[in-house]
Amino acid sequence: xxxxxxxxxxxxxxxxxxxxxxxxxxxxxxxxxxxxxxxxxxxxxxxxxxxxxxxxxxxxxxxxxxxxxxxxxxxxxxxxxxxxxxxxxxxxxxxxxxxxxxxxxxxxxxxxxxx
Amino acid sequence: xxxxxxxxxxxxxxxxxxxxxxxxxxxxxxxxxxxxxxxxxxxxxxxxxxxxxxxxxxxxxxxxxxxxxxxxxxxxxxxxxxxxxxxxxxxxxxxxxxxxxxxxxxxxxxxxxxx
Numbered sequence: 001x002x003x004x005x006x007x008x009x010x011x012x013x014x015x016x017x018x019x020x021x022x023x024x025x026x027x028x029x030x031x032x033x034x035x036x037x038x039x040x041x042x043x044x045x046x047x048x049x050x051x052x053x054x055x056x057x058x059x060x061x062x063x064x065x066x067x068x069x070x071x072x073x074x075x076x077x078x079x080x081x082x083x084x085x086x087x088x089x090x091x092x093x094x095x096x097x098x099x100x101x102x103x104x105x106x107x108x109x110x111x112x113x114x115x
Numbered sequence: 116x117x118x119x120x121x122x123x124x125x126x127x128x129x130x131x132x133x134x135x136x137x138x139x140x141x142x143x144x145x146x147x148x149x150x151x152x153x154x155x156x157x158x159x160x161x162x163x164x165x166x167x168x169x170x171x172x173x174x175x176x177x178x179x180x181x182x183x184x185x186x187x188x189x190x191x192x193x194x195x196x197x198x199x200x201x202x203x204x205x206x207x208x209x210x211x212x213x214x215x216x217x218x219x220x221x222x223x224x225x226x227x228x229x230x
Contacts, residue, residue, distance in 0.1 A: 042204055042220030091158060103149060104218060106159040
């Protein structure tokens with residue numbers, strides 16, 4: 001069990017470019033979450049997967065954002081036509097399917113800077 | 116809508132002091148509450164998880180209490196050390212309005228322990 005991993009750890013891009021982040025959850029964790037954290041704020045929920053099914057998307061997730069978890073294992077988060085307001089830390093978390101009592105294990109995050 | 120508030124926003128103490136961090140939430144219908152530590156530019160490390168049926172949890176020099184009816188939790192750190200310097204985040208898992216067991220985070224308390 002190596003924990004949740006995220007790649008890349010840092011990404012600098014120019015406004016208007018597309019970026020894609022990857023999250024590898026702890027093996028056998030059915031639930032996967034994406035959060036976004038801006039400077040000085042707590043993480044905010046973006047989206048949630050139960051296996052390969054995307055069950056909820058926050059209104060923060062505009063149509064420029066898309067997330068996938070094609071085989072119920074790793075997940076990708078893509079941002080199209082990036083804007084400076086997208087600059088943030090993007091955190092991934094996973095948890096086992098143990099009803100309401102589970103805790104979420106967070107990855108190290110991907111820090112995005114949009115110039 | 117669940118809202119989580121943390122007070123104080125920042126705290127600076129000399130090494131060796133005992134200290135208390137506060138977290139309050141507006142909706143007492145929670146499943147659990149978790150305290151996290153975040154070092155600058157890093158992901159989240161889980162410190163303590165308190166289920167809704169519990170009153171407190173302890174780990175080493177850390178003790179977290181939960182008073183669900185009043186919507187409050189405290190994190191007590193005994194004999195603080197410079198290595199405790201970090202941002203401490205409180206997160207609650209609320210009754211889902213859409214079937215998603217996401218965490219709602221506070222904005223954190225930035226702690227600095229002076230040697």
